[in-house]
Amino acid sequence: MAEYTLEHKDSFIVIGLGTELKSDYTDYAGINKEKSDFWHAVSQDGRLDYLKGIAANDYIFAVNEAVNSKMMYYAGVMTEAAAPEEARVIQFPKGEYLVVKGEAQTADELNNKLAGVAFGQALPEAKDFAYVGGPNTSVEMGQRDGLVFGEMWIPVVRK
Structure with a gap:
């Protein structure tokens, strides 16, 4: 039992810089490698530091969203600042969210762990609510005791 x-949650906006995931949606190893490579790239080329610089808080968002039948993945922040031209403004709806909390050695491990629990256990076991699409996100909230901690937020509706 997850x-x-x-x-x-009230509606909120995340400004994200993204990439299209090319792996089949059932290829978890491929998707995780693409996501890991993307985080490495945005961390190295300054895009993540730029986002942190305009952020309204310390949270770092890893957003999954289907856009025009493509699986998109974004590094993002909550901000009141204008979005850079290449960024996407991702609107999260007001409503109920499935929230899974966790911690791990790295942000990458945290994202994978939270998604695994949320999509592999919590949603399949759910009797009273369902995920019907829309953006979902894992949120890196900080570090404590040498571990990265955060949450997965998935919008859901009552059945």
Whole structure:
């Protein structure tokens, strides 16, 4: 039984810089490698530092979103600043969210762990609610005791 909560969230916006994931949606190893390579690239080329510089808080968002039948993946932040030209403004709806909390050695491990619990356990076990699409995100919230901690936020509806 997966540990999760249902929380009401107001709508919010994440400004994200992204990439299209080319692996088949069932190829978890391929998707995870693409995501890891993307994070390495945005960390090395200054894009992540730029986003952190315009962020309204310390949270770093890893957003999954289907756009025009493509699987898109974004590094993002909450901000009031104008989005850079190459960025996407990602609107998260007001409503209930499945929230899975966790911690791991690295942000990469955290993202994979949270997604695994949320999509591999919590959603398949759910009887009262369902994910019907839209953007979902893992949120790196900080570090404590040498571990990265955060949450996965998935918008859901009551069945």
